[in-house]
């Protein structure tokens with residue numbers, strides 16, 4: 001009979017559980033703390049609460065799929081990303097908006113890059129297109145996002161601001177460059193190198209989510225706290 005409970009040697013299953021609880025804790029934290037920061041930063045902190053909350057629910061389902069079937073919860077994984085990555089792209093927009101007025105085109109272009117990245121990745125992982133083709137389409141979307149935040153309109157505006165907002169934008173920029181590079185590496189090692197390896201794929205994606213959702217959120221929260229005058233703390 002197939003075991004349907006979490007086994008002590010199931011490293012992927014355990015990582016799904018641990019991260020589920022971390023997402024829950026982070027969700028509560030961001031919502032409870034949002035009013036302790038300056039008004040212009042509250043939307044950013046709320047967004048992080050939503051990102052972690054959406055991920056929490058998906059992690060509970062992904063854990064179930066993994067433990068019950070031993071296969072990658074691809075559909076839940078991509079639905080989660082499809083909802084949470086655009087929210088994180090909004091974050092760039094709000095960080096800039098917290099200090100000055102910026103055109104909304106920035107957000108729409110980041111959204112287009114996100115969709116290309118995720119649709120390419122999903123099609124490749126779900127077997128709808130060749131795995132390598134999915135990778136290259138996904139990479140194109142990601143590179144487009146990087147272009148926008150480094151050299152495009154968002155990057156140009158960000159280079160003119162100062163203080164903690166500039167610091168938060170810069171940090172997020174490197175999260176999207178370095179933190180996000182873990183995902184294509186997971187895809188590369190889990191799907192493209194020889195035999196498909198769902199253990200590597202899911203462990204890598206899970207660790208990447210921990211860093212890029214909770215870690216990302218905490219840094220935004222820290223910047224928001226720094227921008228908040230002592231009288232308001």
Ligand SMILES: *C/C=C(C)/C=C/C=C(C)/C=C/C1=C(C)CCCC1(C)C
Nearest residue numbers: 121135138139142180183184187212
């Ligand atoms: C909270 C979830 C996040 C931040 C998810 C991010 C996902 C990526 C950056 C995925 C990127 C991919 C590529 C750049 C190419 C190969 C396919 C993907 C979708 C794994």
